[in-house]
Amino acid sequence: MRRNPDFERIFRQFKRDVEREGIIREVKEKEFYEKPSQIRRRRKVRKQRRYTAR
Secondary structure, eight states: OOOOHHHHHHHHHHHHHHHHHTHHHHHHHTSSOOOHHHHHHHHHHHHHHHHHTO
């Protein structure tokens, strides 16, 4: 069975848009409960990486 080429193009565009918006990453982050201390630690590490990369 052959797929519609228009569908393929639209689906690729949709995947790109979803990736760009960070929707999948956000869903994965909210999939499990994360303690507030873990959230703070993760944000702190991310912030440190951002400033040490310069």
